[in-house]
Every structure is written in structure tokens, then in C-alpha cells.
Amino acid sequence: MNRPFPVWRPRxxxxxxxxxxxxxxxxxGPAAAVSEIEGIWSFKGGQVAIHPGPSGVLTGTVVTPxxxxxxxxxxxxxxxxxxxxxxxxxxxGLHQWLFETSCAPNPQLGPTxxxxxxxxxxxxxxxxxxxxxxxxxxxxxxxxxTGHVTRSCQESMPTAPLPVVSSSGGGAQTAGAEQIKFGxxxxxxxxxxxxxxGSLKIGVRDPRYDPLKEVxxxxxxxxxxxxxxxxxxxxxxxxxxxxxxxxxxxxxxITVLDQKLKGKRTYRSCRRASHKIRLHGKTTKRR
Numbered sequence: 481m482n483r484p485f486p487v488w489r490p491r492x493x494x495x496x497x498x499x500x501x502x503x504x505x506x507x508x509g510p511a512a513a514v515s516e517i518e519g520i521w522s523f524k525g526g527q528v529a530i531h532p533g534p535s536g537v538l539t540g541t542v543v544t545p546x547x548x549x550x551x552x553x554x555x556x557x558x559x560x561x562x563x564x565x566x567x568x569x570x571x572x573g574l575h576q577w578l579f580e581t582s583c584a585p586n587p588q589l590g591p592t593x594x595x596x597x598x599x600x601x602x603x604x605x606x607x608x609x610x611x612x613x614x615x616x617x618x619x620x621x622x623x624x625x626t627g628h629v630t631r632s633c634q635e636s637m638p639t640a641p642l643p644v645v646s647s648s649g650g651g652a653q654t655a656g657a658e659q660i661k662f663g664x665x666x667x668x669x670x671x672x673x674x675x676x677x678g679s680l681k682i683g684v685r686d687p688r689y690d691p692l693k694e695v696x697x698x699x700x701x702x703x704x705x706x707x708x709x710x711x712x713x714x715x716x717x718x719x720x721x722x723x724x725x726x727x728x729x730x731x732x733x734i735t736v737l738d739q740k741l742k743g744k745r746t747y748r749s750c751r752r753a754s755h756k757i758r759l760h761g762k763t764t765k766r767r
Contacts, residue, residue, distance in 0.1 A: 516596045520689050521606050521636040524548050531737050538563035543689050551583035556693050556710045556736040570595040570620045588613035595620040609633040643690045645739045660687045662743040674750035679720040684713045690735040698730045724749045
């Protein structure tokens with residue numbers, strides 16, 4: 481069992497050690513390098529994004545619907561989970577199977593193996609081998625020889641790097657990656673003219689490789705809309721009963737790859753809020 485450092489060690493010694501480790505690059509772990517399997521891959525008529533999930537483990541999220549067997553995996557579904565690198569260069573994890581009669585998710589996942597293969601001319605593809613739920617773990621040897629596969633193997637071609645949210649701060653980004661911008665994803669009505677009906681419609685234009693799964697709209701500190709679902713968001717968002725005054729809408733959009741876009745816009749109503757005034761001793765309303 482590992483024991484903690486004795487509490488009597490001087491604080492200056494600990495600070496000096498931390499400083500030395502930082503200089504050597506040993507203190508905090510280095511930024512995780514992008515693995516060869518990360519990116520957008522074509523798969524059975526659709527596309528899957530293999531990316532680090534919230535816990536850092538690689539996940540395969542559907543970004544364009546793909547039909548495998550007889551059922552369709554919809555955009556936003558985490559079809560592949562717990563993708564873990566193996567000592568031989570392959571990856572092991574799990575595939576979400578669907579019941580063929582109802583296309584409902586099978587609660588028992590199937591063992592799966594992946595390997596990025598280098599092809600002549602500098603090309604590459606992704607070999608994926610499946611076992612049904614309860615089956616053995618498939619294997620893919622460095623030469624492409626497969627074993628313990630109870631269902632099938634499929635080859636996928638690379639489509640694009642993982643998209644990134646564009647930021648004014650710049651920073652290192654993967655070459656060729658799609659830049660996702662708030663202004664081209666969330667279509668807010670112009671604020672040059674006042675609102676006559678106290679309502680407006682917000683449009684959504686999904687990024688090519690990372691559609692939206694949720695849009696949250698706040699007015700002051702109150703959430704006035706929280707719309708979820710890739711298909712639902714395609715219809716846009718209609719806001720009604722907006723204030724008869726000047727107000728600011730703050731919008732947060734979340735993609736299926738858990739990237740966030742934020743923006744805001746200030747509007748004014750053509751109709752002023754009614755309020756009481758006193759005129760020659762009488763109380764009346766002015767609008």
C-alpha cells in the first residue's frame with residue numbers, strides 16, 4: 481500500500497520538488513495527443529465520430545445516421561463505447577446492438593475490436609469486427625488477421641478530422657478540421673427592427689460533422705427554452721410572449737460531441753410595457 485508523504489516535511493521542499501518536476505515535464509501530465517483512431521469515419525452509409533468522451537475514454541458517436549443490419553443508428557447515439565487501446569495497437573470496446581424486430585437498444589452490448597490499417601499510397605482505413613452480445617472479444621492482429629468474430633467485420637474510410645469550435649483566441653487546431661461558429665450554426669433574427677408580435681423564431685443549421693443535440697435560451701437569469709434532440713432542433717425554436725421592452729437573449733448550443741457554442745443578442749419590442757401615470761389628478765395608462 482502506498483503511504484502519503486510524512487506531514488512534517490517542510491513546505492519549501494514540496495514547492496521545490498513541484499517546480500523541478502514542472503521543469504522536467506513530470507509534474508502535470510502532458511496534453512493528450514490525438515490518437516490515430518480519432519476522427520470522422522464513414523460507416524454503412526453514415527458517419528461516426530470517434531472522440532474522447534466526458535471521462536476521456538474514446539467513444540464512437542453517430543453524426544450521420546447509419547444503418548447496420550436492419551436498424552438505423554440515429555445521429556447523436558453513442559454507438560461505440562469504452563474504446564480502449566491494446567498493447568498490439570488495436571482497440572477493444574463495445575457496440576450498441578439493436579433488436580431487429582423493434583430496433584430498440586439491446587441493454588447487453590457486444591464486444592468489438594478496431595484497428596487502423598495503413599494501405600499502399602499512404603491511405604488508411606478502419607477495420608471494425610463485431611461479436612454479438614455475450615460473445616467472445618474479437619481480435620485484429622497487426623497484419624489484419626481477425627479472430628473470435630461471431631458477427632462480421634466492416635471497413636471504414638476516414639472522412640475528416642474532428643470538428644472544433646472556432647474561438648477568437650486561436651490556438652493549436654488539427655489541420656483541415658471544420659471550424660464550428662456560433663453565427664453560422666444558430667440563426668438569430670436581426671435586431672435592427674423592433675419586434676411587433678412579441679415573438680421570434682431561432683433557426684438551427686447543423687455543422688456538417690457535429691449536429692446540435694440541445695439549445696438553451698436564457699432571458700436574464702431565467703431559462704425560457706431548453707430544446708433537446710437532433711431531429712427536433714431541425715425545426716427551429718419559436719419563442720413567444722417576449723417582454724414589451726428591451727431585452728437580451730443568451731443562447732447556449734451543445735453538439736453531439738459535447739462542444740458548446742455561446743452567443744447573445746439584444747432586441748427591443750415595438751410595443752412598450754404599459755405603466756400608470758398621473759395626469760391632472762387622474763390615473764391613466766400609457767402604452
